[in-house]
Amino acid sequence: MLLDRVHERLALFLHHLLRHAGRLLRWAVRASTLVPLAGCEDRLSAVHPAGPAAQTIATLWWVLLGGATLIFLFVMVLLALAMRRRDAPGQASGERVWIVGLGLAFPLTVLAALLAYGLVVGERLLPRPGPGVVDVGAEGRQWDWHFTYADAPGRMTEGVLHIPAGRPVDVAITSADVIHSFWVPRLAGKLDAIPGHVNVLRIEAWVPGDYAGVSSEYNGPGYTGHDFTVRAHDEAAWADFLAGEAP
Numbered sequence: 001m002l003l004d005r006v007h008e009r010l011a012l013f014l015h016h017l018l019r020h021a022g023r024l025l026r027w028a029v030r031a032s033t034l035v036p037l038a039g040c041e042d043r044l045s046a047v048h049p050a051g052p053a054a055q056t057i058a059t060l061w062w063v064l065l066g067g068a069t070l071i072f073l074f075v076m077v078l079l080a081l082a083m084r085r086r087d088a089p090g091q092a093s094g095e096r097v098w099i100v101g102l103g104l105a106f107p108l109t110v111l112a113a114l115l116a117y118g119l120v121v122g123e124r125l126l127p128r129p130g131p132g133v134v135d136v137g138a139e140g141r142q143w144d145w146h147f148t149y150a151d152a153p154g155r156m157t158e159g160v161l162h163i164p165a166g167r168p169v170d171v172a173i174t175s176a177d178v179i180h181s182f183w184v185p186r187l188a189g190k191l192d193a194i195p196g197h198v199n200v201l202r203i204e205a206w207v208p209g210d211y212a213g214v215s216s217e218y219n220g221p222g223y224t225g226h227d228f229t230v231r232a233h234d235e236a237a238w239a240d241f242l243a244g245e246a247p
Contacts, residue, residue: 043186043211043212044185044186044212044214045185045186046058046061046185046186047061047062048186049186049187050186050187050205050206050207050209050211051186051187051188051203051204051205051206052204052206053125053187053188053189053202053203053204054185054186054187054188054189056121056124056125057121057125057188057189059121060117060118060121063117064114067110067114071110078102125188125189125202126202127168127170127200127201127202128202130168132167132168133167133168133169133170134150134151134163134164134167134168134169134170135149135150135151135169135170135172136148136149136150136161136163136169136170136171136172137149137150137171137172137173137174138161138171138172138173138174138182138193139173139174139175139176139193140173140174140175140176140180140182140193140215140226141175141176141177141180142177142178142219142220142222142226143220143222143223143225143226144158144159144226144228145158145159145161145182145213145215145226145228146158147160147161147162149162149242151242152241152242152244155242155244159228159229160228160229160230160231161213161228161229161230161231162231162233162238162241163203163205163230163231163232163233163238164232164233164234164235164238165205165206165207165208165209165232165233165234165238166204166205166206166207167204168202168203168204169202169203169204170200170201170202171200171201171202171203172198172199172200173191173192173193173198173199173200173201174193174194174195174196174197174198174199175193175194175195176195177195178195178219178220179192179193179194179195179217179219180192180193180215180217180219180226181193181214181215181216181217182201182213182215183213183214183215183216184203184211184212184213184230185212185214186211186212187203187204187205187211187230188201188202188203188204189201190216192217193215203230205230205232207232208232208233208234208237209231209232210229210230210231210232211229211230211231211232212227212229212230213227213228213229213230214226214227214228215227215228
């Protein structure tokens, strides 16, 4: 008797929950987006992309969020149906459908689809050779960044990486001491700077401006101030920079 009452109470609760599924979905999206980012600035927000690579990553984030929300609601529906269902004596309860179909086939299908989508997205982010690609170097150290430019041999900047807007830029990332992390959230994903090794990251800014970058790898008490700026120039300003006429 007590177990039946618990089942009835839970079924009523889930029925009420599902009646307001739309409102809960809107609330879940707002909460999952706004709450974690409440203490973040737009200049460091990965969901405010300013370039094609960051746009791809942001789209992946929204797809995963939407998929997770839909799966959660689907599981709640199944749970409500399971709690409210009463099989007649001698009637099969359909364990094969619940265990094999919904317990195995459904999650494997969803995970396979997400894996395939993630592989496609990863291929888009790879730095491939092409016309107009700009090559720069980034060396992290405790606690600053040094940047060099293939188009301006001997030129080095500290704390500010200069790039042309509207063109793909390959950043050859390494470290002079410990492992750091090169991350410009509005332009691309994150990549480690490893001593004795070079990792290449493709970034691009749609429009000129300053974009905040950080080293998000904990590597000592000074890492919280280990940041830098990516400054994207228009065509004229980029030419001036290469000629040594821009700061």
